[in-house]
Amino acid sequence: MPDTTPLLQIRDLNVGYGQKPILRGASYDVVPGECLTLLGANGSGKSTAMNAICGFVKPTSGSILFEGQETAGQPPHRIFALGIAQVSQARDLFPDLSVEDNLRLGAMRRGGREMAKTLAELYERFPRLHERRRQVTRTLSGGEQQMVAIGRALMSRPRLLLLDEPSGGLSPQFCEEIAQIVDGLKEDGVTMLMVEQNLNLAFRLADRFIVLRDGVVVDGGDVRAMAGDHDAIVRSIYL
């Protein structure tokens, strides 16, 4: 019987920039082992929702419970230490460092032996990063840099992985590689919250979805229960 006690519980979350409200009373859960995708038109508040969970923007009100612990308004380093890692749209890599140095930064808190083990496991998952481990990161292709960003987040062994548009700006070949990586993470039981504009990819990877419109959750459900009727979700996003 799968554990359906929520790992993350968002309740009545309000987030804004200055006087401008962006998320308006959003509530949803993420349960262990699932991949939940946030859908919504441009500007609907998807990245803001991710940034609030990571502590990069402070909610004006509402609650974010991670494993039962209130994290709303806590600083990013504390939230990261609790086990939430984000791969942002910007990727935030150190371009002049090698691939391996970027990866190591994800596991700064680990001692030498554990770091080496985590790195070895990561290279098994990403042989391409092993081949390029000494390469300066800015010389990698966009898709390879996305792998480094995902790899660096995984180095912290997160209990919740946030992926903000993992396929953003990538070629179809790299989208497929990223999809296979996410599939592999799902098989390993990694819990994920994802924003993905490529709806084919989102529907292929997600177990559940929610739709944000102007910062309000207007729809949601089980992807498989939609039985391929993705038009209904598209209508709910855009109409």
Ligand SMILES: Nc1ncnc2c1ncn2[C@@H]1O[C@H](COP(=O)(O)OP(=O)(O)OP(=O)(O)O)[C@@H](O)[C@H]1O
């Ligand atoms: N730091 C900021 N300061 C002021 N306004 C912001 C800031 N970040 C985002 N916004 C605004 O908040 C709104 C929601 O942005 P957000 O990035 O969360 O949307 P999104 O759904 O992720 O959009 P997209 O799909 O285009 O990435 C937008 O109108 C955006 O201009």
